[in-house]
Amino acid sequence: MSSHLVVVLGGTRSGKSRYGRDRAAALAGDGPVAYLGTIVAGDDELDERVRRHRLDRPAEWTTVEVGEGLAGAIRAVAPGTTILLDGLTLWMSLVFGDDPGPIDNILDGPFADVLDAIDAHDAPVVLVSDEIGLGLVPLEPLSRAFRDLLGIAHQRLVARSDEAWFMVAGRQLALIEPAPR
Secondary structure, three states: OOOOEEEEEEOOOOOHHHHHHHHHHHHHOOOOEEEEEOOOOOOHHHHHHHHHHHHHOOOOOEEEEOOOOHHHHHHHOOOOOEEEEEOHHHHHHHHHOOOOOOHHHHHOOHHHHHHHHHHHOOOOEEEEEEOOOOOOOOOOHHHHHHHHHHHHHHHHHHHHOOEEEEEEOOEEEEEEOOOOO
């Protein structure tokens, strides 16, 4: 199991990325941090968001754009390096695609591989993801399946985490608080 797993969940503009960045910095101390980004560039507004996120991170942090190869990217991070993964939702949408088949194929396949890679990493891992299950039940079967997939993935992550946070309006609510040192 990773030396310390932190899960940060929240809605759009909840402050989850900022909180994840701050937790990664605190856990790393003076040590190295690898930022694993899952966003795929697409339009001017999205590119601007990526640019702003980069400016918010310390320049000495390594940035890796992972695409679908998340488990391999985690395994490629040097030992002793804290990982900030932002975010799981976009990676899941890449893996999910337009015709995903049963969600168990993803949960027991690529997602299980990501969990194994996190468990094998010897330094803290901070994982940021969007909570999308608080709204209405989607009308489209594909949207319902994605919501279910992400909800189950979040449950599995939080169950194995050392700390878990839910972000609302820039404030963190503890789901699992870190053990006192």
